[in-house]
Every structure is written in C-alpha cells, then in structure tokens.
Amino acid sequence: MKVGNVAIAYEDAALVDQCRHGDPSSLTRLVEKYQDRVFNTCRRLCGDPDEAADLTQEVFVRVLESIGRFGGRSGLYTWMFRIAVNLSISRRRKSGRRPTPLSLDSGSGRGEADAGSAPWACAAPTDSADQRLMDAEMQSAVSAALDELDDEFRTVLVLRDIESFDYEQIAEILDVPRGTVKSRVHRARMAVRDKLAPLMAQK
Amino acid sequence: MQPHPAQDELLSAYLDGELEEGERRLVEARLESDPAARALLAELRGASAALRSLPRESAPAGIAEAVRARMERESLLGDETARSSAPWLRVHRGLVRFSYAAVVLVTAGVAYLTLVQPAMRSAPAYESAAVRGRAATPMSPAIGGGEAMRSADAGDRALEKAGGELSADQALVAKREMEHGLGQLGYLAERISPAPSRPYGEASDDDVTALSADRGIETPAESTGDLYAMKRPAAGAAAEASQPSAAPKDMGDLVVAREPTAGLVGAGSESHPTETALFTDNATGMKAADSLLAYSVKLSESGAANYSVMSISCDGPAAQQRIADEVSRQTRWLGLTELPFDAAAERDGAVDFAAGVLRDAERLGRPADGQVFEVCVSGPDSRLAALANNLVQAPAVTNARVEFVAQGQSAADLAESRQLAAEWTRNAALGEAAQRADEVVRLGSVLKPTPATAEPGAELDATEPARDAGGAGAAAAVSPPEDRTRPANKSAAVRRGERAAPADDAGPAIARSATRGGGAAEVDAERDDEDPDEVRKSGEAPARRVERPRAEPPASRAARMQRDADRKAAASQPREEAKPRVGRGFDGGAADPGAALPPAARPATAGEPSAVGRAVAATQATQPAPRKVLLIRIEAASAPTSGPAPREESLQP
Numbered sequence: 001m002k003v004g005n006v007a008i009a010y011e012d013a014a015l016v017d018q019c020r021h022g023d024p025s026s027l028t029r030l031v032e033k034y035q036d037r038v039f040n041t042c043r044r045l046c047g048d049p050d051e052a053a054d055l056t057q058e059v060f061v062r063v064l065e066s067i068g069r070f071g072g073r074s075g076l077y078t079w080m081f082r083i084a085v086n087l088s089i090s091r092r093r094k095s096g097r098r099p100t101p102l103s104l105d106s107g108s109g110r111g112e113a114d115a116g117s118a119p120w121a122c123a124a125p126t127d128s129a130d131q132r133l134m135d136a137e138m139q140s141a142v143s144a145a146l147d148e149l150d151d152e153f154r155t156v157l158v159l160r161d162i163e164s165f166d167y168e169q170i171a172e173i174l175d176v177p178r179g180t181v182k183s184r185v186h187r188a189r190m191a192v193r194d195k196l197a198p199l200m201a202q203k
Numbered sequence: 204m205q206p207h208p209a210q211d212e213l214l215s216a217y218l219d220g221e222l223e224e225g226e227r228r229l230v231e232a233r234l235e236s237d238p239a240a241r242a243l244l245a246e247l248r249g250a251s252a253a254l255r256s257l258p259r260e261s262a263p264a265g266i267a268e269a270v271r272a273r274m275e276r277e278s279l280l281g282d283e284t285a286r287s288s289a290p291w292l293r294v295h296r297g298l299v300r301f302s303y304a305a306v307v308l309v310t311a312g313v314a315y316l317t318l319v320q321p322a323m324r325s326a327p328a329y330e331s332a333a334v335r336g337r338a339a340t341p342m343s344p345a346i347g348g349g350e351a352m353r354s355a356d357a358g359d360r361a362l363e364k365a366g367g368e369l370s371a372d373q374a375l376v377a378k379r380e381m382e383h384g385l386g387q388l389g390y391l392a393e394r395i396s397p398a399p400s401r402p403y404g405e406a407s408d409d410d411v412t413a414l415s416a417d418r419g420i421e422t423p424a425e426s427t428g429d430l431y432a433m434k435r436p437a438a439g440a441a442a443e444a445s446q447p448s449a450a451p452k453d454m455g456d457l458v459v460a461r462e463p464t465a466g467l468v469g470a471g472s473e474s475h476p477t478e479t480a481l482f483t484d485n486a487t488g489m490k491a492a493d494s495l496l497a498y499s500v501k502l503s504e505s506g507a508a509n510y511s512v513m514s515i516s517c518d519g520p521a522a523q524q525r526i527a528d529e530v531s532r533q534t535r536w537l538g539l540t541e542l543p544f545d546a547a548a549e550r551d552g553a554v555d556f557a558a559g560v561l562r563d564a565e566r567l568g569r570p571a572d573g574q575v576f577e578v579c580v581s582g583p584d585s586r587l588a589a590l591a592n593n594l595v596q597a598p599a600v601t602n603a604r605v606e607f608v609a610q611g612q613s614a615a616d617l618a619e620s621r622q623l624a625a626e627w628t629r630n631a632a633l634g635e636a637a638q639r640a641d642e643v644v645r646l647g648s649v650l651k652p653t654p655a656t657a658e659p660g661a662e663l664d665a666t667e668p669a670r671d672a673g674g675a676g677a678a679a680a681v682s683p684p685e686d687r688t689r690p691a692n693k694s695a696a697v698r699r700g701e702r703a704a705p706a707d708d709a710g711p712a713i714a715r716s717a718t719r720g721g722g723a724a725e726v727d728a729e730r731d732d733e734d735p736d737e738v739r740k741s742g743e744a745p746a747r748r749v750e751r752p753r754a755e756p757p758a759s760r761a762a763r764m765q766r767d768a769d770r771k772a773a774a775s776q777p778r779e780e781a782k783p784r785v786g787r788g789f790d791g792g793a794a795d796p797g798a799a800l801p802p803a804a805r806p807a808t809a810g811e812p813s814a815v816g817r818a819v820a821a822t823q824a825t826q827p828a829p830r831k832v833l834l835i836r837i838e839a840a841s842a843p844t845s846g847p848a849p850r851e852e853s854l855q856p
Contacts, residue, residue, distance in 0.1 A: 027274075031267040039262035053263045060270045142253045160219065161254035167221045186215035192250045 016076060019067050031060050034077065037163060038084050044158045045088035046095075047147055055091060059084045078172045081159070085173060089151050138199070145195035153188035160185050214244050218251060 015033070018026035038059050043052035062083050146154055159165045159173060160181075167185070171178040210233065216222050217230045233240050 024271075027271055028267045031270055035262040035266045036259070039266075040259050043260060044257075049260070053266070056262055056266055057269050057273065060266065061273050064270065064274055138253070139257055142257055146254065146257075157254055161251050162257060162259075167216070167219065182216050182221065183212055185219070186212040186247075189215055189247050189250045190211075192254065193246045196250065196253065 013076075016067055019064060027064060030063075034080060035060075037077075038080065041081060041084050041158055041163055042088045044146065044162060045085060045151075045155060046092045048095075051091060051095070052088075055084065055087050058087055062087075075169075075172075078169055081163075081165075082173045082175070085155055085159075089155065092151070141196060141199050142192070145192045148195065149188055149191055153184055153191060156181060156184040157188045157192070211243065214240065215247055218244065218247055 015026055015030050019030060035056060039052055039056045042055040042059070043049055046052055046055060059080060063080050146157060149157065155174065156170060159170045160167075165173065167178050167181045170181045170185075174181070213222060213226055213230050217227060222230060234244060
C-alpha cells in the first residue's frame with residue numbers, strides 16, 4: 001500500500017466511521033470530497049451532464065445506504081468509483097443514446113498536457129482567440145473519440161488518463177485482473193490515436 | 204521484424220510507469236533500437252496527454268443537500284436497504300448459509316492447495332503456537348497466485364453481500380465450516396493455555412517456545428517482537444456483567460505466533476477454543492487473510508463470538524509498516540476497534556506505534572468500562588522508559604495497577620532488567636498513588652540468546668523448581684497501593700480471579716518461562732504482599748523475591764528477598780560503572796529526590812529537560828541499546844479520572 005493511499009485510507013476510514021455513527025457533517029464532507037471526481041467520471045462515462053449530476057447523487061445515496069455493510073475489503077474511493085462506473089454504464093446502455101461532447105466553453109484544461117511531446121495534445125491556454133478555438137476543437141474531437149469507444153475501453157481511459165488511477169486501482173474498481181487493465185488501456189489509447197489521426201493530419 | 208502486440212502493450216504500461224524492472228529494461232532497450240517503437244510511444248503519450256487535457260467540470264452545487272434530503276426521505280418512507288436485503292436473507296436463509304459455507308470451504312481448499320502445500324514442500328518449518336499438529340510454514344512471495352486471489356475475492360464479495368446480516372444460526376454453521384476449512388489448511392490454532400485462559404497479552408515468547416517445543420516445532424534462533432493491537436468490545440464486558448454464572452470471560456483465546464518474516468493476522472473467539480491464523484507475506488496471502496479475518500469478525504458481530512483479536516508479527520520496519528497499515532485498516536474498516544492508529548507513529552517504530560495508540564486512546568476520551576487496549580511494543584530501554592512514563596500520565600486510564608516483568612538472557616541482562624523493573628514499577632506505583640492510571644505494564648525481553656555470554660540460571664534461585672515449561676523465575680515486585688486501599692475495578696478483579704483459578708496461573712502468566720538458548724531467565728516484578736508505603740519511604744528500589752506459592756513463610760521470603768537484593772546490587776554495579784544507565788525509571792535516576800513524585804506531579808524546573816527528553820537523549824547517547832518488549836495493558840475502570848491533563852508531547856517518547 002502506497003503511503004499516499006494509506007493517508008487517503010485513514011481519512012476515508014474516519015469518514016466512514018463518522019457516517020456509520022450518523023454524524024451529519026460527515027455526509028457533507030464525504031460528498032464534497034468526492035463529488036467532483038465522481039461527477040466527472042459519470043460525465044465522461046454516460047456523456048450527459050444532467051444525467052451525470054443525477055448519477056452522482058445516486059452514487060452517494062447508494063454509498064451511504066450501504067456504508068454500514070461496507071467491509072473495507074477495498075478502499076472507499078475504489079468502492080465508490082465501482083458504483084459510479086456501473087451506474088454510468090448501466091444508465092448509458094439503458095438510455096441508448098450516444099454521449100454528447102462537452103460544450104466548447106465548458107471549462108479550461110487542467111494544464112497537465114505534455115504539449116511538447118504530444119502532437120495532438122491540447123495546447124496550454126493562450127490569449128489567442130484562434131488558439132482557443134483550436135483547443136476547443138481538439139477537445140471536442142478528443143471527447144468524441146472517447147465517447148465512441150466501447151464501454152470497457154472508455155472506462156479504463158477515463159479512470160487512467162482522466163482520473164489518474166493506477167492499474168491496480170482500476171483492476172479493483174472494475175474487478176478484472178491487472179493484466180486486463182494493461183491490455184485495455186493500450187488498446188483504448190491506440191483507438192483514440194487512430195480516431196484523432198485525421199485531425200492531426202489536417203493540423 | 205513486426206513486434207508482437209504484447210510488446211506494444213508494454214509501451215502503454217511503460218508510459219504509465221506500471222512495468223516491473225525487467226520489463227522496463229526490455230522496453231527501454233527496444234526503444235533505443237527501434238524507431239517505430241519510439242514513434243508509437245510518442246503517439247500513445249500524445250493520446251494520453253490529449254485525454255488528460257480534457258476540461259474538468261465541477262459537480263453542480265447542492266449535491267450534498269440533495270443526497271441528504273433523499274436519505275431523509277427514504278428513511279421516512281422505509282429503509283430501502285432493509286427492504287432490499289433483509290427479505291432476501293429471510294427467504295433464502297438456507298441458500299445464504301449454504302453459499303457461505305461453500306465459499307469458505309472453497310477458499311480454504313484452494314488456499315491449501317495453492318499456498319500451504321507448496322510452502323510445505325519448499326520452506327522449513329517455523330514455530331507457531333497457532334498450529335495444531337503440524338508446523339506452519341511461511342508463504343513464499345512466489346506462492347499464491349490467481350486461484351487464491353480469486354477465492355479471496357469471492358470470499359470478499361460474499362462477505363460484503365452478507366454484511367452484518369448473518370443470523371446467529373448462520374454464523375454458527377458458517378463457523379463450523381470455517382473451522383473445518385482452516386483445519387484443512389493446517390492453520391487451526393489452539394489456545395495457548397488450558398482454561399481459564401490467560402489474558403491475551405500475557406502470552407510470552409516463552410509460551411510460544413514451550414508450546415513449540417512440545418510439538419517438536421523448531422524455534423527460530425532469533426525471535427522478533429510482536430505487535431498486538433486489540434480492544435475488547437464494550438459489549439463483551441456488558442455481557443460478562445450480565446452473565447455472572449457464565450464461563451469466565453477472558454482474552455486468552457489467543458493466537459500467538461512467531462514467524463520471522465511474515466505477518467500474522469489472527470482472529471479468535473473466546474467462546475470457542477480455536478483461533479484462526481494465517482501467515483502471510485504477500486498481497487495474496489494478506490488478502491486471503493483479510494477474508495478469513497473479516498469472516499471471523501462477522502462471527503463475532505453476530506454473537507457467535509464475544510470478541511475478536513487481530514495480531515501481527517513482523518520483522519523489520521518495512522514489514523512492520525506494511526502489516527501495521529493493513530491491521531490498522533482492517534481494524535477500522537471492520538469496526539473491530541475504534542482506535543484510529545496514528546500512521547506516522549506506526550511508521551516510526553513500535554514504540555511510537557504504542558504511543559500512537561495511547562494518543563488515540565486519549566483522543567477517544569475515557570474508554571467504556573471493560574474496554575481493554577493492549578499493545579506490545581519493542582524498543583530500547585530508554586524509549587520504553589519514556590513510554591512507561593507516559594502511561595501513568597494518561598488520563599484515559601485510572602486506578603493504577605502497573606507491573607513490569609523483566610527477562611534477561613544472561614545474568615547481566617537479568618540484573619539490568621530487574622533494576623529497570625523495580626524502578627519502573629516503583630515509579631508506576633507512585634503514579635498510581637496519584638490515582639491517575641489503570642494499566643498493567645509488562646516488560647519482557649526478546650533478546651537473542653547468546654550462548655557465549657549466557658549464564659544459565661546464574662542469577663536465579665537454582666533450587667527453585669520450574670513452575671512451568673522448564674522455566675525458572677526470580678521475582679521483584681511492587682504492589683500498587685490501590686490493591687488494598689481501595690477496591691480494584693471490577694473487571695480487573697474478575698481477571699485476577701480467573702487467573703488465580705489454576706495453580707499454575709497463580710502468578711503472572713508471563714512468568715511461564717522456558718529456558719532456551721542456554722540462557723533464558725526472567726524476573727517477575729510483582730509483589731502483592733509488600734507494603735508500598737514502606738517501599739516509598741525506603742527510597743530504594745524494591746526488593747525482589749523468588750516467585751513461590753503464596754503460602755511461603757514470611758521469614759523465608761524476606762531472606763530470599765535480601766539475597767536477591769544483594770545479587771542485584773552485585774550484578775548491576777559493574778555494568779553501571781562500565782556504561783551509564785539510561786532510562787532509569789521515570790525520573791532519570793533513583794537518587795534523585797524528585798523521583799519520589801511522579802513526573803507530572805513534579806514542578807517543572809527551568810531548563811530541565813522532560814523525562815521524555817532525557818530518555819530520548821539517553822537513547823541517542825547509548826549504542827547499542829538493548830531492545831525489549833513492553834506490553835501495555837490499559838483497562839478502563841469506573842473510577843473517576845483525576846490528575847493533571849497530560850501534555851500532548853508527553854505521549855511521544
């Protein structure tokens with residue numbers, strides 16, 4: 001167990017304890033701690049922001065309802081994200097509609113892209129209107145490429161490249177062997193690369 | 204040559220830093236020689252970066268309020284969880300029972316085939332008191348694999364599904380199945396001592412050694428310290444109080460196991476003389492242990508058992524950290540104990556671990572009656588002295604009863620241990636007089652036997668027959684004043700009464716000693732029949748006596764006490780000249796007039812380092828410091844807390 005994960009586990013364990021004992025403030029803290037990550041995961045997986053908000057609520061309700069029975073066999077956040085992933089995929093399949101790309105003005109990038117080494121990574125924000133437009137276009141294309149992936153590939157990419165889980169955690173969340181995660185991540189990235197290739201050729 | 208797709212897969216993993224060392228070298232070699240691989244890696248990096256650069260949105264405001272409102276609404280309309288799970292359990296109770304038993308059996312069977320059998324073929328036998336009829340073998344990191352992990356996962360899922368819903372019937376059936384399965388594993392444990400068993404923490408190295416010797420189990424040459432962390436649930440104490448005619452409740456159904464490299468996770472039931480234990484030294488084994496442990500805890504929660512125990516045994520800081528992390532996590536997740544162990548303290552070592560527990564106990568406030576916290580730590584004398592110092596200052600405990608039991612592998616060690624035990628016990632008694640503690644502290648050595656310097660029995664009363672398992676003991680003790688001046692707390696009295704039942708258990712259980720390595724001996728620092736006031740007035744370290752039956756004539760006892768005192772003086776004097784004593788008692792030296800007061804009661808002197816500071820400084824100045832084991836036992840009592848509030852730093856040796 002990594003030291004960072006230990007610290008998270010300790011914090012979460014305290015939250016779980018408090019939730020179990022009915023501490024009202026713990027519910028708020030639990031939600032506030034994870035709501036953005038859960039929402040973004042649901043957003044990327046189900047594709048619709050309104051549904052993602054609804055799903056986020058649903059995830060927390062389920063977590064809190066079951067927290068008394070939560071055995072701690074996995075970390076709280078892996079358990080929570082497992083619920084989020086399952087709910088999102090289930091909802092998406094049920095609705096039968098394709099996800100909608102993020103709106104062009106939905107936010108700024110996190111600035112984590114390694115623009116220097118990534119030929120099609122979104123560039124860092126600049127003041128140039130043209131550059132912003134290009135970035136937005138690229139983001140839209142990346143979102144579309146992600147959305148077109150099969151569930152299993154989209155899920156691993158969301159968890160790995162967007163939520164930054166490591167392979168072990170992804171394996172735990174998805175309940176699949178680590179080798180499967182490795183394989184899926186690679187295949188998913190290859191698919192994204194292929195989908196973005198035309199855009200890059202134009203660029 | 205077209206690279207295999209699997210090699211390309213390695214590129215993504217390489218990008219993510221998820222490769223083992225060997226794979227990483229392979230990939231780097233390929234990247235050096237293969238431009239196509241470099242191009243592909245760049246493309247993969249680009250794809251990953253593009254995904255990472257996607258904007259993140261914040262969750263809409265009001266999620267928490269919406270969740271709260273929904274929870275409240277569902278609560279008013281009916282417990283959805285109960286609706287969804289309880290009826291299923293009611294209708295399918297038989298199915299659940301069967302499934303549960305099947306999962307346990309499959310887990311046990313597969314684990315046996317994949318873990319135990321290979322280990323038995325390849326690894327030497329190690330000692331374990333938890334083994335019935337065969338030696339436990341540590342699991343090699345290479346052993347284990349998918350099957351065990353899958354079984355453990357299946358067990359996990361079953362446990363999560365069952366949650367706390369096990370009925371008593373289900374639990375009993377499952378328990379039988381578990382015992383059977385664990386028996387097949389070879390890990391079914393036995394209690395250490397005959398009923399009524401002794402408190403958990405009093406099982407010593409020597410218990411393990413003696414039991415191992417009885418079973419022909421080879422004892423490792425080097426014994427390492429154990430860490431125990433447990434709490435007796437308050438519910439158990441309540442049950443005990445409400446069922447006076449029931450069998451004595453004790454914490455003696457204990458898994459004590461020694462294994463030099465692996466961790467032990469154990470869980471037990473005081474209502475059944477069996478324990479579960481699983482040695483692990485890898486993630487697979489730990490996960491399997493988790494399942495079994497969780498299962499046992501569920502049994503405990505269901506009422507089939509009255510308490511559960513987790514214990515860990517480790518060797519080296521890394522293993523200690525790993526296991527302490529795991530046990531802490533399990534402890535908290537499973538609700539076995541509410542002690543939130545301090546991770547930082549754990550990382551710093553066993554003594555700090557104990558300090559963290561104490562600090563947490565402080566944070567929790569007064570524990571409920573009957574709750575018992577036990578931690579066994581090891582460390583240099585001076586650090587243990589500092590820790591012991593903290594014990595009597597802890598407001599979480601009251602109504603002191605502080606004991607030290609020292610052991611030594613040679614006459615010199617023994618003499619030193621005696622002196623420490625006497626001084627610390629005296630100081631503890633003083634702290635007790637201040638009505639600030641309710642602890643039993645035991646000190647036992649785990650020094651490696653060194654035949655070259657050992658002097659078997661040299662420091663002991665050679666005529667004293669071994670009480671148990673070949674052990675010989677000489678005792679030095681101070682009785683806490685409260686033992687007579689006011690009634691001891693009920694649970695402590697119950698515990699003492701239980702221990703007094705068998706003749707062999709009349710004294711502290713740790714006094715059960717097996718001479719090993721040609722030099723083991725021990726000192727039992729307990730003297731219930733001494734007047735502590737006299738001891739205090741004398742200003743000297745308390746005299747010692749050889750542990751004997753209580754009917755021993757006073758004159759004989761006094762003569763032996765004098766002999767022992769003379770021996771102690773003779774044995775300790777040369778060592779003191781050769782090496783300054785460190786960590787002597789709580790105040791740094793018996794000659795200090797201030798030593799007559801507990802540290803917290805002494806006025807602070809400007810510029811004077813605290814006892815803790817002195818102890819730490821002494822630790823740093825002494826090389827090498829002998830490592831000993833300190834067992835701390837804190838039992839909550841109903842007596843009101845009194846005494847000054849401790850300083851926060853006082854809990855950090």
